[in-house]
Amino acid sequence: MADTALQSPPPGPDDDADTATDDLAAERLRHVLGPVAVVRDTVLGGGFYNSARLLELADGRRLVLKTAPRASAVALTHEQGLLDTEALFHRLAARAGAHVPTVLHHEPVGPGNPAEWLLLTYLDGTTWDAARDRITPADHAALRRRLGESMARIATVTGPVYGYPRPASGLSGPDWPSAFTAMLHAVLADAIRFDVALPAPAALLADLPVRFGRQLAEVRRPALVHFDAWEGNVVLGRTGTGAWHLSGLIDGERAFFGDPLAELVGLDPLGSAEEDPDFMAGYRSLGPGPVIDTGARARLALYRVYLALIMRVECAPRAYDGELTAWRDTWSAEYVTRQLAALDALEA
Known part of the structure; x- marks a missing residue:
């Protein structure tokens, strides 16, 4: 992957939003893992509902932070607590011997947290x-x-x-x-x-x-x-x-x-x-x-x-x-x- 830091665009109206997202990802990592250094934070595409970011840490670990839309977002009836369901699925499937990401933390919607989020290990490939x-x-x-x-x-x-x-x-x-x-x-x-x-x-x-x-x-x-x-x-x-x-x-x-x-x-x-x-x-x-x-x-x-x-x-x-x-x-x-x-x- 090219080093985009050498080709960063001039400051624009979205920079503050990007910085806020990066800060939120770092805060959630500290909440689960304690002080850690994120050396690369990449948005993962391909999803149709939840957003996902690949977080590469200084110690070599690669984790995925998934965030659901806000609880107030319009959705189909069955689309409630999807990250809670995902965490449950991965835990149960792992016990059955299937290869799935390891669940590190799930945070449901609550005071100060308008959208649930999930932290997982990253599957290489x-x-x-x-x-x-x-x-x-x-x-x-x-x-x-x-x-x-x-x-x-x-x-x-x-x-x-x-x-x-x-x-x-x-x-x-x-x-x-x-x-x-x-x-x-x-x-x-x-x-x-x-x-x-x-x-x-x-x-x-x-x-x-x-x-x-x-x-x-x-x-x-x-x-x-x-x-x-x-x-x-x-x-x-x-x-x-x-x-x-x-x-x-x-x-x-x-x-x-x-x-x-x-x-x-x-x-x-x-x-x-x-x-x-x-x-x-x-x-x-x-x-x-x-x-x-x-x-x-x-x-x-x-x-x-x-x-x-x-x-x-x-x-x-x-x-x-x-x-x-x-x-x-x-x-x-x-x-x-x-x-x-x-x-x-x-x-x-």
Whole structure:
């Protein structure tokens, strides 16, 4: 990385804001670690909700400071205490043997702290999506197997309830049908709140958990689900030009407790992980793994509808640019239509 200090711009109106942010990051580090020297502070891109900064310390440590929007910021119903959820996910996943960042501190919203923040260790490497063009077919197959194994480890964790882990959200329940119904109905209500047109009649979408309640009831254990393990949240590493390896999984802020099959949907939002023999071989290397029968296919279609609705509705409160919003509108309409057709066929 070039030394930008030698090419710094002339003083401008944003300098005070940048200095204030740096001072806040240093203050939070001192709060957790005591006196430390930050030699480099870099804004990390790629996130869609929380902000993140890479803090490189004089003693060689590299940490990530994540900060949520202010509690008063507009957001989807399930977007409450996301950094609290991320801290919980990383702690539970680490105990299960998955490679994830270590949680150093989580600070919730409180007096004098209008936005929660989280301090984590940094996973060295690059995200899978950034390295995609440099991965050989053999490395790709091996990585998918390792990813499947990692997801199987995470799925061994059993939560105390079904749904999102924060009781205040109201998106949890004593069984999976009730929890998933609350989750789906919440994003439908968000569409009304943010005046987002749905890709299918609201009543039809709201009725899906009733139509397929028997299939949802086949889930008998609230497994830990990351639900956002796409290639941008998977970190890879390599030595020189050697083979790539799986460094770990990041950004567990969307996690919930429910059907482990839902992990396949978040992992491949545009594909079908259940049809990937390498991923499924890795998943089943730790046990029998999921059986993709008629009930499982119905549930996968339901989770794909849910994720597509989230990706469509969140464009409004986040004020995404017109091109991204238009793409998501078109994609989600076609995607939901396909999933509804698949559900109709399965029901028949």
